[in-house]
Amino acid sequence: MEELFSSPDISDFPLSLHLAMIQDDVRMKAFSQALRQSITPQSIVIDIGTGTGILAFLAARYGARKVIGLDRGGLIREARRIKALNFADAPVTFHTKDVICDELPRAKADVLVCELLGNFGIDENVVEVLIRARTEMLKHGGVMIPRDLRLMMAPVQCTKAYRGAVSWQKKQWDIDFSPLQERAYNTVYQTSGEEVQLLAAPVVLAAIDFTTIEGPITVSRVSITFRRAGKLHGLSGWFRSTLGDDIVLDSGPDTVQTHWGQVFFPIGEPLSVKRGGRLEVEFKERLAGDEIRWSWSGEITPAEGAQAVLFNYRAIREFPGYL
Numbered sequence: 001m002e003e004l005f006s007s008p009d010i011s012d013f014p015l016s017l018h019l020a021m022i023q024d025d026v027r028m029k030a031f032s033q034a035l036r037q038s039i040t041p042q043s044i045v046i047d048i049g050t051g052t053g054i055l056a057f058l059a060a061r062y063g064a065r066k067v068i069g070l071d072r073g074g075l076i077r078e079a080r081r082i083k084a085l086n087f088a089d090a091p092v093t094f095h096t097k098d099v100i101c102d103e104l105p106r107a108k109a110d111v112l113v114c115e116l117l118g119n120f121g122i123d124e125n126v127v128e129v130l131i132r133a134r135t136e137m138l139k140h141g142g143v144m145i146p147r148d149l150r151l152m153m154a155p156v157q158c159t160k161a162y163r164g165a166v167s168w169q170k171k172q173w174d175i176d177f178s179p180l181q182e183r184a185y186n187t188v189y190q191t192s193g194e195e196v197q198l199l200a201a202p203v204v205l206a207a208i209d210f211t212t213i214e215g216p217i218t219v220s221r222v223s224i225t226f227r228r229a230g231k232l233h234g235l236s237g238w239f240r241s242t243l244g245d246d247i248v249l250d251s252g253p254d255t256v257q258t259h260w261g262q263v264f265f266p267i268g269e270p271l272s273v274k275r276g277g278r279l280e281v282e283f284k285e286r287l288a289g290d291e292i293r294w295s296w297s298g299e300i301t302p303a304e305g306a307q308a309v310l311f312n313y314r315a316i317r318e319f320p321g322y323l
């Protein structure tokens with residue numbers, strides 16, 4: 001259930017999303033294990049985008065010497081109250097800071113933790129945020145959680161999601177709504193694992209090492225070969241992120257589902273494809289203020305020797321005060 005209206009000045013993330021994140025066991029266990037693995041009694045931990053303070057509190061519980069939680073949203077006041085209620089004597093402080101625009105604390109962290117992973121990994125601006133945080137607030141040799149991020153993609157059959165959200169071809173109340181179809185193709189959707197069947201092995205669309213990356217990834221290209229026959233409805237996208245030694249957070253369709261689900265990129269009219277057919281995809285991302293623009297285009301060869309079909313779509317997501 002999502003809020004229709006939020007209380008003013010609370011957070012740019014809806015409260016229901018904060019609850020879903022805290023109740024997402026896969027996410028919580030992965031971050032909790034990674035924190036436990038890296039924290040020593042000497043550690044200074046900085047939690048970027050602390051929200052409710054949950055990761056800062058876990059860092060305190062695992063014995064960090066000092067924990068600093070930063071967030072640009074309005075939950076800092078409540079985070080302080082939660083701290084007073086549960087961790088009164090713990091060395092945890094919270095500060096209102098936008099990690100992109102504001103002057104940052106002078107403190108240097110042994111451990112930087114940041115959960116700004118979007119449905120397709122990069123869509124909450126984690127790359128820009130972590131580059132600045134690493135440059136200004138991480139000690140030499142310090143630990144980053146997460147360490148890396150891989151954007152995964154696979155062509156999928158997704159009948160239920162396609163019919164439920166994308167297809168405007170069928171008449172409704174005997175009225176032809178097909179002029180809306182093009183708009184529906186230029187849209188990104190959210191699916192959850194059970195709705196999609198992979199038609200090829202997933203490929204890594206982009207791989208980001210947070211410990212070294214210097215600038216955002218804007219264009220990625222991949223070639224995919226269909227491993228099985230089926231109806232191609234679009235592309236499924238998700239992420240894999242290494243949070244620590246042997247700790248990988250995977251939001252893919254073939255594993256335990258998380259609150260992220262997957263993103264679904266339509267590719268136009270569904271196409272019957274055969275094993276051995278091919279797909280070339282180019283994915284572009286552009287961030288402009290509080291707007292994120294994605295485009296996905298390419299060429300589908302449904303079967304070996306068949307004529308190629310081109311696709312080219314784009315979608316804009318606006319986050320007022322969110323990115």
Ligand SMILES: C[S@@+](CC[C@H](N)C(=O)[O-])C[C@H]1O[C@@H](n2cnc3c(N)ncnc32)[C@H](O)[C@@H]1O
Pocket residue numbers: 011012013018021022048049050051052053054055070071072073097098099100101115116117129322323
């Ligand atoms: C996905 S939530 C994670 C909250 C919490 N760390 C958790 O794990 O449950 C991301 C948080 O980052 C904050 N945020 C987003 N962009 C930010 C920025 N540029 N500077 C500081 N905080 C930011 C949001 O307000 C939000 O509270």
